[in-house]
Amino acid sequence: MEMREHIISLPERIFIGNGIISRIDEYFSELGLTGPFLIVTGSNVRRLIVSKILDKIPADVIEVQEANLDEVRKVEEFAKKHESNVILGVGGGKAIDVAKFSAFELNKRFVSIPTAPSHDGITSPFAAIKGLGKPISMKAKEPTAIIADIDVLSSAPRRLINAGIGDTVGKIVAVRDWRLAAKLRGEYYGDYTASLALLSARHALNCTKIINKDLKYGVRLLVEALISSGVAMGMAGSTRPASGSEHLFAHAVEMLYPEGPLHGELVGVGTIMMAYIHGIKWKEIRKALIRIGAPVTAKQLGVPDEIIIKALTIAHTIRPERYTILGDRGLTWASAEKVARNTGVIT
Ligand SMILES: NC(=O)C1=CN([C@@H]2O[C@H](COP(=O)(O)OP(=O)(O)OC[C@H]3O[C@@H](n4cnc5c(N)ncnc54)[C@H](OP(=O)(O)O)[C@@H]3O)[C@@H](O)[C@H]2O)C=CC1
Ligand SMILES: O=C(CO)COP(=O)(O)O
Ligand SMILES: [Zn+2]
Structure with a gap:
């Protein structure tokens, strides 16, 4: 049987539990993650959740509306300008996909902070980005860390x-x-x-x-x-x-x-x-x-x-x-x- 190269991309560390978003600073220092940090999020999640992160770590914030190529380019320009070192996707599937695809293209570390248990892109090293030809997932960056706060995730709309x-x-x-x-x-x-x-x-x-x-x-x-x-x-x-x-x-x-x-x-x-x-x-x-x-x-x-x-x-x-x-x-x-x-x- 021919053995072609096979690359497995997995997250480095998964943090899961109640109220753990408030420990993000500890997790980041454990993993040696240093700023500047860039949070990619949506307008609802920014209003509801992002302040919990900003209370603990300094970060730039950029809002995205859609998971499309224009939004990816916008995030990449911003990240380059602000010399972002780690890109955090905070939100549903769209914000996470834009963050992980931008991190892939810029070769930066990516942290996945899901705010809704609505999709399995939380861990996957793939991103569904519109405008790349087909409405299907493309290779993207695996998360260095996933922070799955059950209190946050269970407060998402049913x-x-x-x-x-x-x-x-x-x-x-x-x-x-x-x-x-x-x-x-x-x-x-x-x-x-x-x-x-x-x-x-x-x-x-x-x-x-x-x-x-x-x-x-x-x-x-x-x-x-x-x-x-x-x-x-x-x-x-x-x-x-x-x-x-x-x-x-x-x-x-x-x-x-x-x-x-x-x-x-x-x-x-x-x-x-x-x-x-x-x-x-x-x-x-x-x-x-x-x-x-x-x-x-x-x-x-x-x-x-x-x-x-x-x-x-x-x-x-x-x-x-x-x-x-x-x-x-x-x-x-x-x-x-x-x-x-x-x-x-x-x-
Ligand atoms: N990469 C992969 O392997 C996979 C990718 N996907 C992709 O993920 C996307 C679907 O993700 P989905 O999460 O359903 O859609 P969205 O990311 O569009 O989220 C839907 C809405 O939920 C809001 N929201 C998220 N969290 C909360 C919260 N805690 N409280 C209140 N509102 C909240 C968002 O707000 P806001 O406006 O702030 O963003 C948004 O308006 C699709 O594009 C799909 O293709 C799906 C599966 C796998
Ligand atoms: O949504 C996905 C898995 O749940 C990703 O699948 P696609 O490759 O079809 O985009
Ligand atoms: Zn799916």
């Missing part, structure tokens, strides 16, 4: 927490797609990283039974699942264990309907439909999402039925090199409509 569960249950389909690609196309399949991603999905399903009763414990379980799914991506050297046809559907809707739902909400609904096509436990996944109040229909997503159907028909074109259950030719309009109808996504 919709964001539910989105994280949606992003994580998606791994059930992603791993099936990966196995299929290995069988039909001889693609490399990493048993260990696939198992790790599946373990994350199992934790997320379990989380749906706990989170309504014990929010903080549920969020802790979820954050661990998100972190280990990111580790799976870092070990695989690609997003393959964490992204399959359910993500292709989500990316397709994001392209057709940019101001639409959260990433994890779309992945959750995509998982229901792709699990149906795979012939696996789609009803159980749907029930789990309903249990936590996550969207399972086009109406709840706020997306027109036609966009859902259109997205199903174009999903296979987004990443043609990544083989999935959608095959090379994808779904016809009639079959897409049937899938969406039979799974209750449209009525």
Whole structure:
């Protein structure tokens, strides 16, 4: 068997616990991280959370609205001008992605401080940046440190927490797609990283039974699942264990309907439909999402039925090199409509 070079990018240190954001100064000196520091964040998170960090360490702050190339360039210019030494991503997936991609391009250290458990980009050395050609993740910098404060993460709006569960249950389909690609196309399949991603999905399903009763414990379980799914991506050297046809559907809707739902909400609904096509436990996944109040229909997503159907028909074109259950030719309009109808996504 030919052994090609395989590089594994993992975080150096993960800090997780209650109220730990106030210990950021200790963590930084433990790791030998010195300023100037640059915080990349969004306007809501700046207002709600960033002052907790500024109380402990001096840092410049820059706000980003979107995870696109213009915002990356803006951050890079600022970082160069202010000679930033460490770039901190503080916020949801977008702020973290812009920070980690800028750190990668500038070869600076990156610290991930998630404020919502809404995505598994917290750990992954990949970033979804718009304007680079395709609406999929690109190689970025692995975090030197992750500071996951459960008090902060569980104070995020419930919709964001539910989105994280949606992003994580998606791994059930992603791993099936990966196995299929290995069988039909001889693609490399990493048993260990696939198992790790599946373990994350199992934790997320379990989380749906706990989170309504014990929010903080549920969020802790979820954050661990998100972190280990990111580790799976870092070990695989690609997003393959964490992204399959359910993500292709989500990316397709994001392209057709940019101001639409959260990433994890779309992945959750995509998982229901792709699990149906795979012939696996789609009803159980749907029930789990309903249990936590996550969207399972086009109406709840706020997306027109036609966009859902259109997205199903174009999903296979987004990443043609990544083989999935959608095959090379994808779904016809009639079959897409049937899938969406039979799974209750449209009525
Ligand atoms: N790199 C990777 O491997 C992965 C990347 N992603 C990417 O991540 C993005 C999705 O991330 P997601 O977090 O859903 O979306 P956003 O980053 O857009 O966050 C959604 C909203 O939540 C707000 N927010 C975040 N934390 C809090 C909080 N504690 N309290 C109140 N509001 C808060 C943000 O505010 P503000 O306006 O301040 O930002 C923003 O308005 C997508 O671009 C997706 O492609 C997803 C999975 C993996
Ligand atoms: O969202 C992701 C994993 O949850 C990343 O996947 P993509 O490579 O499809 O952007
Ligand atoms: Zn995702």
